[in-house]
Amino acid sequence: MLGKSTTRSSFIAVALMASVAMPAFADKASDTLNVAFTKELENVDSYFNSSREGVVLQRAIWDGLIYRDPNTNEYVGNLATSWEWIDDTTLEFKLREGVTFHNGEAFNADDVVFTVDYVAKEENGVKTQRNVNWMKSAEKIDDYTVRILLKEKFPAAIEFLSGPVSMYPNEYYAEAGPSGMGLKPVGTGPYKAVDVVPGQHFVLEANENYHDSPKGQPEIAKIDIRTIPDVNTQMAELFSGSLDLIWQVPADQANKLAQMDQITVANESTMRVGYLQMDSAGRSGDNPFTNKLVRQAVNYAINRQELVDALLQGSSKVVYTPCFPSQFGCVQDVTEYEYDPEKAKALLAEAGYPDGFTIDFYAYRDRQYAEAITSYLNAVGIQTNFNMLQYSALRELNMKGEVPISFQTWGSYSINDASAMVSQFFKHGSLDSTRDDEVLEWLDVADSSTDPDTRIEYYTKALEKISEEAFWAPMFTYNTNYVFKDDVNYTPTADEVLRFIDMSWN
């Protein structure tokens, strides 16, 4: 098998080399790491995109005040050296001295005040409001002391400050704005963006003056990231040597790649949870999912273990909660629905659908998983009209409340707190298809309490009700396959963030 696939891969490589004009061979010798992204990034400015690729670049180009070690989950100072809560809604930071931005601008309290005031203002249109709308403003105490004022109590503040909230240079950003920042990004991070050509590639270069950060120091001099949507093309380029690292490779392909020489496949779990959202509030009109028995039937109809074993593979797990198990407050002690198609049929009959029914089914990614899921539903009598839409189109339909049932996923922006997922979807927002008052009330308490025990208690109540009432059918967690040349030394982390700073040559 090994011999066969190597011959095949070398054949493909030769065929490709003969037919395609290759970009310069990147490898250890030229100290350039070639990476592929699958999706186009709308804007490199991290406050104005909502994609995973954006998070990857954000962590490379910018720094936050705080850093969470991805392995120990411990918070340490990055641009701040220390911080303390003055009261429930005021956080004071001592800033690191001697840090400069890539353009030479010095980092100080003015930058923090400018960044926080800018992103917290709703009319400036930061794409994911939840990441920033808990901050009210910032106050400068002296050049290296600053206070961030919160709108109300927000226990996850530290987690957000170590994640999506990164610090921008005030003078440059005031002039360039989001579009200028998107084309010529300037931060304090370990890598500086030297060339951004939207739709073609991003070139990053190691920041030689990087401060003594908990992120470590960059080892690889140059990173060249190209957008290649097709997995087959990515793999072909990996064989031919014009790519060194690809990620988000589907399990089937990763299994084959793992058998090859000179290629390493590393699998890590991610915080992304795949679930079926059902319109239990009846926003899309009178539909069967307003009936609890039907929702339970859906939960029993799906063979989660088989999906994980056969399709997702890797480090994916079955979940029954609308959040990722490692998130704070995501208690796992909830009603579990074992695969039982007979019970599902019986519940449907009891609900008044002995012959099942036909319903519009929506999905936006992983067509293969979506097809497998509909096939389980079809087997118990729920016939589906399959609709595959773009993410933005489905999101819009969902906001209008026109989707009876859909296969959705949520990655929580890698925020290790249940509020990043449960509270996103069950607090009567436009994406909430449940609209349960009791759940809202409990989540309000859990989200704003500063006492960890109270938070756990109320998240437990909310999660128990959600799974008992079967508002959703949470199914599995995702994993990501990172595939790279043996030259590259990298250990991926469980948060779906590709960290160039952790990479080196073997």
Place this chain on the structure above:
Amino acid sequence: MTDMTDPLAQEIQGPSPRQMLKARALSHRGLIFGMVVVGLLVLVAIFAPLLAPHDPYAQSLMKRMVPPVFLGGTWEHPLGTDHLGRDYLSRLIYGARVSLLIGAVAALISGLIGTAMGVAAGYFGGQVDAVVTFLINVRLAMPVVLVALAVVAILGGSLTVVICVLGLLLWDRFAVVMRASTLQISRRDYVAVAQVIGASTPRIVLTEIMPNVFNNLIVIVTLEMAHAILLEAALSFLGLGVQPPTPSWGLMVSEGKNMMLFEPWLVLIPGTVLFVLVLAINLMGDGLRDVTAPEGRS
């Protein structure tokens, strides 16, 4: 009537036109190949439930992408299984139904529209002709695939939508050819005679003109059928045609595409079948034209 069994009379008269047609048809290899393949696939489509070894919708995630028997698989699944563990042969067999149904119905709808327009334009001429020619030009200016993509994207993909869209888009060649042939025929003496003895227009069109343009019509029907089948495959490949779990060859190619590098048979099998069907229909159409065209009769 001469007695046809009389060898002398036969020698004097020669074979009848019908016999000559049959002889020409049988000696035309392309036509024979096309007819046999299309005929077989029609039979396969009709008797799909009897022929398919498994339920084409039965998913078995534990038996995904089993290779076909000639690549080391077993006879349990002669052509292997797809990415969800469904029997590939059964899906191919049921997919023939989708392809042939779409091809036949789309050709029928567009044939009715195109023939009506073309014959009317050719027979009446004048303003009717001007309007029809204008409509044909408008239609020819629109790229079929783009329009089909747009319409399907708006209405959502389903078998009915695809059939209707293709039926309403592919009438141009019918209209062009029928208009030209009718124009020729309607100048013939026997049409003038029919008009002089007071035959009604429908009667003239149906009994004098249609039988004489029918040969051309058959050829266009086959060509457009092949065209519609290819377009359906293209739309399904792009995810806008027939929706899963309905088996369609275009959809099967699309689903196999991701594994093309490692399991090329997932794409090759439906691709080959699609190729053979379209080739056969085209050969059949070409053959029919060769056999029935006036110059072929000599």
